[in-house]
Amino acid sequence: MKSKRLRLTQIDLKMCRDYNLKQAMDYDYKTKRIYNKGRGFATVLVKIQGLIFAIPLRSNMPKKYQLKYKLRDSKKPGYIEGLDIGKTLVVEDSKYLLNTNFQLREVVDYYKIVDNDRLIINKLIKSIIDYNQAVSQNDLNKLNDPRRFKFSTFVNYTDRLKQITEKDYLN
Incomplete structure:
Protein backbone atom coordinates (compact mmCIF):
# COMPACT_ATOMS: atom_id res chain seq x y z
CA MET A 1 0.00 0.00 0.00
CA LYS A 2 1.37 3.40 -0.95
CA SER A 3 1.98 5.74 1.97
CA LYS A 4 -0.04 8.92 2.15
CA ARG A 5 2.36 10.36 4.72
CA LEU A 6 5.63 9.91 2.82
CA ARG A 7 6.77 10.96 -0.62
CA LEU A 8 9.98 9.94 -2.36
CA THR A 9 11.61 12.68 -4.39
CA GLN A 10 14.87 14.51 -4.96
CA ILE A 11 15.87 17.99 -3.89
CA ASP A 12 18.02 20.57 -5.58
CA LEU A 13 21.24 21.01 -3.61
CA LYS A 14 21.14 24.74 -4.37
CA MET A 15 18.78 24.88 -1.39
CA CYS A 16 21.71 24.03 0.89
CA ARG A 17 23.77 26.87 -0.58
CA ASP A 18 20.90 29.37 -0.73
CA TYR A 19 20.13 28.83 2.96
CA ASN A 20 23.81 28.29 3.89
CA LEU A 21 23.06 25.07 5.77
CA LYS A 22 25.59 23.62 8.16
CA GLN A 23 26.33 19.89 8.00
CA ALA A 24 24.21 19.34 4.85
CA MET A 25 25.41 16.48 2.66
CA ASP A 26 27.25 17.45 -0.52
CA TYR A 27 27.52 21.10 0.56
CA ASP A 28 30.53 22.69 2.25
CA TYR A 29 29.28 25.42 4.57
CA LYS A 30 32.71 27.01 4.92
CA THR A 31 33.62 27.27 1.23
CA LYS A 32 29.99 27.65 0.02
CA ARG A 33 30.58 24.88 -2.55
CA ILE A 34 28.18 22.22 -3.72
CA TYR A 35 29.91 18.94 -4.49
CA ASN A 36 28.53 16.95 -7.37
CA LYS A 37 29.09 13.42 -6.15
CA GLY A 38 26.83 12.09 -8.87
CA ARG A 39 24.43 10.47 -6.46
CA GLY A 40 21.54 12.90 -6.60
CA PHE A 41 19.88 13.81 -3.38
CA ALA A 42 17.10 11.27 -3.03
CA THR A 43 14.89 12.00 -0.05
CA VAL A 44 11.75 10.93 1.71
CA LEU A 45 9.46 13.88 2.43
CA ILE A 52 8.30 19.70 5.24
CA PHE A 53 11.24 17.51 6.19
CA ALA A 54 13.47 15.85 3.59
CA ILE A 55 15.19 12.76 4.98
CA PRO A 56 18.01 11.70 2.64
CA LEU A 57 18.68 8.15 1.55
CA ARG A 58 22.32 7.10 2.06
CA SER A 59 24.29 4.03 1.23
CA ASN A 60 27.24 4.31 3.63
CA MET A 61 26.21 5.19 7.18
CA PRO A 62 28.21 3.82 10.11
CA LYS A 63 26.33 1.03 11.91
CA LYS A 64 26.95 2.76 15.25
CA TYR A 65 25.26 5.95 14.03
CA GLN A 66 22.06 6.43 16.04
CA LEU A 67 20.03 8.79 13.83
CA LYS A 68 19.11 6.34 11.08
CA TYR A 69 16.50 4.02 9.67
CA LYS A 70 18.19 0.88 8.35
CA LEU A 71 17.15 -0.68 5.07
CA ARG A 72 20.02 -3.20 4.81
CA ASP A 73 23.72 -3.71 5.37
CA SER A 74 25.98 -1.86 2.95
CA LYS A 75 28.52 -3.52 0.70
CA LYS A 76 31.09 -1.62 2.73
CA PRO A 77 31.79 -3.51 5.99
CA GLY A 78 30.63 -1.70 9.14
CA TYR A 79 28.10 0.43 7.27
CA ILE A 80 24.40 0.31 6.42
CA GLU A 81 22.08 1.70 3.75
CA GLY A 82 18.95 3.59 4.75
CA LEU A 83 17.49 6.92 5.78
CA ASP A 84 19.86 9.38 7.43
CA ILE A 85 17.62 11.09 9.96
CA GLY A 86 20.54 13.16 11.25
CA LYS A 87 20.93 14.84 7.85
CA THR A 88 17.25 15.77 7.55
CA LEU A 89 16.58 19.14 5.93
CA VAL A 90 13.59 21.44 6.17
CA VAL A 91 12.35 22.31 2.68
CA GLU A 92 11.95 26.08 2.79
CA ASP A 93 10.50 26.46 -0.70
CA SER A 94 8.89 23.86 -2.96
CA LYS A 95 10.96 25.16 -5.89
CA TYR A 96 13.81 23.02 -4.53
CA LEU A 97 11.79 19.83 -4.98
CA LEU A 98 12.71 18.18 -8.25
CA ASN A 99 10.07 16.39 -10.26
CA THR A 100 12.39 13.57 -11.19
CA ASN A 101 11.73 9.88 -10.98
CA PHE A 102 14.26 7.63 -9.37
CA GLN A 103 14.31 4.02 -8.36
CA LEU A 104 15.65 2.59 -5.18
CA ARG A 105 18.29 -0.09 -5.61
CA GLU A 106 15.87 -2.80 -4.57
CA VAL A 107 12.07 -2.86 -4.81
CA VAL A 108 11.90 -4.28 -1.29
CA ASP A 109 13.46 -0.98 -0.04
CA TYR A 110 10.51 0.97 -1.42
CA TYR A 111 8.06 -1.20 0.52
CA LYS A 112 10.21 -1.12 3.63
CA ILE A 113 9.86 2.68 3.53
CA VAL A 114 6.20 3.18 2.56
CA ASP A 115 4.91 0.31 4.69
CA ASN A 116 6.72 1.69 7.75
CA ASP A 117 5.76 5.34 7.40
CA ARG A 118 4.53 5.64 11.00
CA LEU A 119 7.75 4.13 12.35
CA ILE A 120 9.92 6.46 10.22
CA ILE A 121 7.95 9.57 11.17
CA ASN A 122 8.00 8.66 14.87
CA LYS A 123 11.76 7.99 14.65
CA LEU A 124 12.26 11.48 13.18
CA ILE A 125 10.05 13.04 15.87
CA LYS A 126 11.95 11.18 18.61
CA SER A 127 15.27 12.41 17.22
CA ILE A 128 13.99 16.00 17.15
CA ILE A 129 12.64 15.73 20.71
CA ASP A 130 16.00 14.31 21.89
CA TYR A 131 17.78 17.16 20.12
CA ASN A 132 15.45 19.74 21.70
CA GLN A 133 16.12 18.28 25.15
CA ALA A 134 19.89 18.27 24.58
CA VAL A 135 19.75 21.94 23.52
CA SER A 136 17.52 23.02 26.42
CA GLN A 137 19.73 21.17 28.93
CA ASN A 138 22.93 22.27 27.16
CA ASP A 139 23.93 18.60 27.11
CA LEU A 140 27.31 18.88 25.40
CA ASN A 141 27.83 15.11 25.59
CA LYS A 142 24.90 14.56 23.19
CA LEU A 143 25.42 17.72 21.13
CA ASN A 144 29.10 16.92 20.49
CA ASP A 145 28.68 13.16 20.08
CA PRO A 146 29.45 12.17 16.45
CA ARG A 147 26.94 9.31 16.76
CA ARG A 148 24.21 11.76 17.76
CA PHE A 149 24.05 15.47 16.93
CA LYS A 150 27.60 16.67 16.20
CA PHE A 151 27.13 16.31 12.43
CA SER A 152 23.36 16.74 12.37
CA THR A 153 21.58 19.34 10.28
CA PHE A 154 19.21 20.05 13.18
CA VAL A 155 21.55 22.89 14.19
CA ASN A 156 20.14 24.89 11.24
CA TYR A 157 16.61 24.72 12.61
CA THR A 158 16.96 24.85 16.42
CA ASP A 159 14.27 27.49 16.97
CA ARG A 160 11.82 25.97 14.50
CA LEU A 161 12.20 22.44 15.83
CA LYS A 162 11.05 23.51 19.30
CA GLN A 163 7.45 23.21 18.10
CA ILE A 164 7.85 19.43 17.59
CA THR A 165 6.79 17.61 20.78
CA GLU A 166 5.48 14.26 22.02
CA LYS A 167 1.98 15.20 20.84
CA ASP A 168 3.22 14.85 17.24
CA TYR A 169 3.84 11.11 17.57
CA LEU A 170 1.61 9.00 15.34
CA ASN A 171 -0.41 6.26 17.06
Missing part, protein backbone atom coordinates in the same frame (compact mmCIF):
# COMPACT_ATOMS: atom_id res chain seq x y z
CA VAL A 46 7.52 14.08 5.69
CA LYS A 47 5.20 16.87 6.82
CA ILE A 48 5.00 17.62 10.55
CA GLN A 49 3.48 20.77 12.06
CA GLY A 50 3.50 22.52 8.69
CA LEU A 51 7.21 21.87 8.18
Whole structure:
Protein backbone atom coordinates (compact mmCIF):
# COMPACT_ATOMS: atom_id res chain seq x y z
CA MET A 1 0.00 0.00 0.00
CA LYS A 2 1.37 3.40 -0.95
CA SER A 3 1.98 5.74 1.97
CA LYS A 4 -0.04 8.92 2.15
CA ARG A 5 2.36 10.36 4.72
CA LEU A 6 5.63 9.91 2.82
CA ARG A 7 6.77 10.96 -0.62
CA LEU A 8 9.98 9.94 -2.36
CA THR A 9 11.61 12.68 -4.39
CA GLN A 10 14.87 14.51 -4.96
CA ILE A 11 15.87 17.99 -3.89
CA ASP A 12 18.02 20.57 -5.58
CA LEU A 13 21.24 21.01 -3.61
CA LYS A 14 21.14 24.74 -4.37
CA MET A 15 18.78 24.88 -1.39
CA CYS A 16 21.71 24.03 0.89
CA ARG A 17 23.77 26.87 -0.58
CA ASP A 18 20.90 29.37 -0.73
CA TYR A 19 20.13 28.83 2.96
CA ASN A 20 23.81 28.29 3.89
CA LEU A 21 23.06 25.07 5.77
CA LYS A 22 25.59 23.62 8.16
CA GLN A 23 26.33 19.89 8.00
CA ALA A 24 24.21 19.34 4.85
CA MET A 25 25.41 16.48 2.66
CA ASP A 26 27.25 17.45 -0.52
CA TYR A 27 27.52 21.10 0.56
CA ASP A 28 30.53 22.69 2.25
CA TYR A 29 29.28 25.42 4.57
CA LYS A 30 32.71 27.01 4.92
CA THR A 31 33.62 27.27 1.23
CA LYS A 32 29.99 27.65 0.02
CA ARG A 33 30.58 24.88 -2.55
CA ILE A 34 28.18 22.22 -3.72
CA TYR A 35 29.91 18.94 -4.49
CA ASN A 36 28.53 16.95 -7.37
CA LYS A 37 29.09 13.42 -6.15
CA GLY A 38 26.83 12.09 -8.87
CA ARG A 39 24.43 10.47 -6.46
CA GLY A 40 21.54 12.90 -6.60
CA PHE A 41 19.88 13.81 -3.38
CA ALA A 42 17.10 11.27 -3.03
CA THR A 43 14.89 12.00 -0.05
CA VAL A 44 11.75 10.93 1.71
CA LEU A 45 9.46 13.88 2.43
CA VAL A 46 7.52 14.08 5.69
CA LYS A 47 5.20 16.87 6.82
CA ILE A 48 5.00 17.62 10.55
CA GLN A 49 3.48 20.77 12.06
CA GLY A 50 3.50 22.52 8.69
CA LEU A 51 7.21 21.87 8.18
CA ILE A 52 8.30 19.70 5.24
CA PHE A 53 11.24 17.51 6.19
CA ALA A 54 13.47 15.85 3.59
CA ILE A 55 15.19 12.76 4.98
CA PRO A 56 18.01 11.70 2.64
CA LEU A 57 18.68 8.15 1.55
CA ARG A 58 22.32 7.10 2.06
CA SER A 59 24.29 4.03 1.23
CA ASN A 60 27.24 4.31 3.63
CA MET A 61 26.21 5.19 7.18
CA PRO A 62 28.21 3.82 10.11
CA LYS A 63 26.33 1.03 11.91
CA LYS A 64 26.95 2.76 15.25
CA TYR A 65 25.26 5.95 14.03
CA GLN A 66 22.06 6.43 16.04
CA LEU A 67 20.03 8.79 13.83
CA LYS A 68 19.11 6.34 11.08
CA TYR A 69 16.50 4.02 9.67
CA LYS A 70 18.19 0.88 8.35
CA LEU A 71 17.15 -0.68 5.07
CA ARG A 72 20.02 -3.20 4.81
CA ASP A 73 23.72 -3.71 5.37
CA SER A 74 25.98 -1.86 2.95
CA LYS A 75 28.52 -3.52 0.70
CA LYS A 76 31.09 -1.62 2.73
CA PRO A 77 31.79 -3.51 5.99
CA GLY A 78 30.63 -1.70 9.14
CA TYR A 79 28.10 0.43 7.27
CA ILE A 80 24.40 0.31 6.42
CA GLU A 81 22.08 1.70 3.75
CA GLY A 82 18.95 3.59 4.75
CA LEU A 83 17.49 6.92 5.78
CA ASP A 84 19.86 9.38 7.43
CA ILE A 85 17.62 11.09 9.96
CA GLY A 86 20.54 13.16 11.25
CA LYS A 87 20.93 14.84 7.85
CA THR A 88 17.25 15.77 7.55
CA LEU A 89 16.58 19.14 5.93
CA VAL A 90 13.59 21.44 6.17
CA VAL A 91 12.35 22.31 2.68
CA GLU A 92 11.95 26.08 2.79
CA ASP A 93 10.50 26.46 -0.70
CA SER A 94 8.89 23.86 -2.96
CA LYS A 95 10.96 25.16 -5.89
CA TYR A 96 13.81 23.02 -4.53
CA LEU A 97 11.79 19.83 -4.98
CA LEU A 98 12.71 18.18 -8.25
CA ASN A 99 10.07 16.39 -10.26
CA THR A 100 12.39 13.57 -11.19
CA ASN A 101 11.73 9.88 -10.98
CA PHE A 102 14.26 7.63 -9.37
CA GLN A 103 14.31 4.02 -8.36
CA LEU A 104 15.65 2.59 -5.18
CA ARG A 105 18.29 -0.09 -5.61
CA GLU A 106 15.87 -2.80 -4.57
CA VAL A 107 12.07 -2.86 -4.81
CA VAL A 108 11.90 -4.28 -1.29
CA ASP A 109 13.46 -0.98 -0.04
CA TYR A 110 10.51 0.97 -1.42
CA TYR A 111 8.06 -1.20 0.52
CA LYS A 112 10.21 -1.12 3.63
CA ILE A 113 9.86 2.68 3.53
CA VAL A 114 6.20 3.18 2.56
CA ASP A 115 4.91 0.31 4.69
CA ASN A 116 6.72 1.69 7.75
CA ASP A 117 5.76 5.34 7.40
CA ARG A 118 4.53 5.64 11.00
CA LEU A 119 7.75 4.13 12.35
CA ILE A 120 9.92 6.46 10.22
CA ILE A 121 7.95 9.57 11.17
CA ASN A 122 8.00 8.66 14.87
CA LYS A 123 11.76 7.99 14.65
CA LEU A 124 12.26 11.48 13.18
CA ILE A 125 10.05 13.04 15.87
CA LYS A 126 11.95 11.18 18.61
CA SER A 127 15.27 12.41 17.22
CA ILE A 128 13.99 16.00 17.15
CA ILE A 129 12.64 15.73 20.71
CA ASP A 130 16.00 14.31 21.89
CA TYR A 131 17.78 17.16 20.12
CA ASN A 132 15.45 19.74 21.70
CA GLN A 133 16.12 18.28 25.15
CA ALA A 134 19.89 18.27 24.58
CA VAL A 135 19.75 21.94 23.52
CA SER A 136 17.52 23.02 26.42
CA GLN A 137 19.73 21.17 28.93
CA ASN A 138 22.93 22.27 27.16
CA ASP A 139 23.93 18.60 27.11
CA LEU A 140 27.31 18.88 25.40
CA ASN A 141 27.83 15.11 25.59
CA LYS A 142 24.90 14.56 23.19
CA LEU A 143 25.42 17.72 21.13
CA ASN A 144 29.10 16.92 20.49
CA ASP A 145 28.68 13.16 20.08
CA PRO A 146 29.45 12.17 16.45
CA ARG A 147 26.94 9.31 16.76
CA ARG A 148 24.21 11.76 17.76
CA PHE A 149 24.05 15.47 16.93
CA LYS A 150 27.60 16.67 16.20
CA PHE A 151 27.13 16.31 12.43
CA SER A 152 23.36 16.74 12.37
CA THR A 153 21.58 19.34 10.28
CA PHE A 154 19.21 20.05 13.18
CA VAL A 155 21.55 22.89 14.19
CA ASN A 156 20.14 24.89 11.24
CA TYR A 157 16.61 24.72 12.61
CA THR A 158 16.96 24.85 16.42
CA ASP A 159 14.27 27.49 16.97
CA ARG A 160 11.82 25.97 14.50
CA LEU A 161 12.20 22.44 15.83
CA LYS A 162 11.05 23.51 19.30
CA GLN A 163 7.45 23.21 18.10
CA ILE A 164 7.85 19.43 17.59
CA THR A 165 6.79 17.61 20.78
CA GLU A 166 5.48 14.26 22.02
CA LYS A 167 1.98 15.20 20.84
CA ASP A 168 3.22 14.85 17.24
CA TYR A 169 3.84 11.11 17.57
CA LEU A 170 1.61 9.00 15.34
CA ASN A 171 -0.41 6.26 17.06
